[in-house]
Amino acid sequence: MARTYKEAGVDVKKAERFVSFIRKVTDLENGFGGVVELPKGYKQPLFVSSADGVGTKLMLAFLSGNHRTVGIDMVAMNVNDILCRGARPWFFLDYIACGRLDVKIMKDVMKGIVDGCNEAGCRLIGGETAEMPDFYRPGEYDLSGFCVGVVEKANLLPRKKAIKKGDVVLGLASSGLHSNGFSFVRKVLSSRELKKRAKELLTPTQIYVRPVLSLLEKVRVKQIAHITGGGFYLKAPKGLPQGLGLNIDSKSWPVPDIFIELSRRSGASKREMFSTFNMGIGMTLIVSRRDVDKALSYLSEGSCYVIGEVVEGKGVRIA
């Protein structure tokens, strides 16, 4: 029988100390709700929001004891979505739920979130760390986040009416699996392999904010897609006008070994692989053919490929 909340598994004082640590590494205020002012320089600002988590990639962190980068993944999953509307990430809030507050683990998780927010240029202004005994196993946690970005109305993506047959699809290299398909990976690789290869598998999701925002200032990008759950088939054609689809040439970029291995060992079809994984391309952008060279010149070599084009039809065909 619990006589105190602490005995019942919830240590409010420890939680307060953890919040003090968070305050040191963030913009967090001591109050109800984070408060921000409208960013300057916008005539007709639109606000773009995203909520997302990391999925079962977290289980690789549990397995390996490396909790330092899943926070980056969590931020990446959100800010890359915001970027698809042409928006600049503005502020961020996190939600961490755990069984018992393990301060060492949670500090590592928070450091990853802070790293991700720094990389994306957005402020971490609040969040919630929930201690939920009996709900999460010791040392385990779930992680989600929420990002708000801003975009000038005239720059909102996709520019649906501007997308024409013959436009070109550019692909930005992924850093690996990113944060999708891990339930598949966990079925294909053995526990021993997962543990042994955790470092490689935990490579954090690429954050595309800096290069892409910089590109948007110089080149008229018409559509951006973040290749996540559902892969190319579901994400790449988002925002295309009716009657247009995409042809993607899968030989136009080097598919990283991990995807080839997963395909070989699982026996999954090409379609299944491209529906589940990013296959080496984390983000796609549509530009006019005449803007391709300019766009490529602004994006680092080896990280950007011409991977396909806009065609008459519907959906995505991958050759």
Next chain:
Amino acid sequence: MARTYKEAGVDVKKAERFVSFIRKVTDLENGFGGVVELPKGYKQPLFVSSADGVGTKLMLAFLSGNHRTVGIDMVAMNVNDILCRGARPWFFLDYIACGRLDVKIMKDVMKGIVDGCNEAGCRLIGGETAEMPDFYRPGEYDLSGFCVGVVEKANLLPRKKAIKKGDVVLGLASSGLHSNGFSFVRKVLSSRELKKRAKELLTPTQIYVRPVLSLLEKVRVKQIAHITGGGFYLKAPKGLPQGLGLNIDSKSWPVPDIFIELSRRSGASKREMFSTFNMGIGMTLIVSRRDVDKALSYLSEGSCYVIGEVVEGKGVRIA
């Protein structure tokens, strides 16, 4: 061995169908990130954000099979926090993580979220439903949400400089346990009792948005506190100027039976009870003594009490 993502436990098509249902009941767009325009009528808008979940109150939903109201709790936890800054809830995003997408359960959860957003007058513009096999047990899920509100800069709370010795603390009645202290409750009541009394225990958290926003237009409220984790001691004095504290008279409102029973059966001290539970008061407001009658006249009878005053000192004393 999984050959498809579906065999690995993630059914993307089912998820898409669930998203179609969500679109029917919300403002959700089909794209990356929800997009909103700046609300009209603000000269210097400030944006107030919150992230929060429901904690282990969810386990009562699992135990009883009643998933219809935890969504209301989740919204309430967020919008009541936003309200503490004087802000009007503007838009909302949810994050639901489950082991396997049980559409019947998830529809009930979503309906609760929609009910909560309607009650709070805010738009549900996005969210994430994550299917995480092996992570959550079948039929179980975690739930969190993010809310952004707006407040005119001149109306931001607390009005720290205006708070004076002799100001009065008003208390708004809670609807029961709200969404805090459930790890304690689960240790004091047996599983059989929890199941039998689930309906009472699951009573959704009161959403104070409408009456309080309406009050703020008529009465100069100086501070608002949402009595959640850490209870009166941690929450009620937030934003008080240095050198001032609160005296609370616990005999000034009827403490609901459930708190008396939990206190008696656990043997927890009064201090522990008031640190863990709302004890019948879900929100406190500080007003000048001369504004008390006016404030009470605008708040429904029986739901608002004069419960204390601002005094010299520090923190909260409960007599």
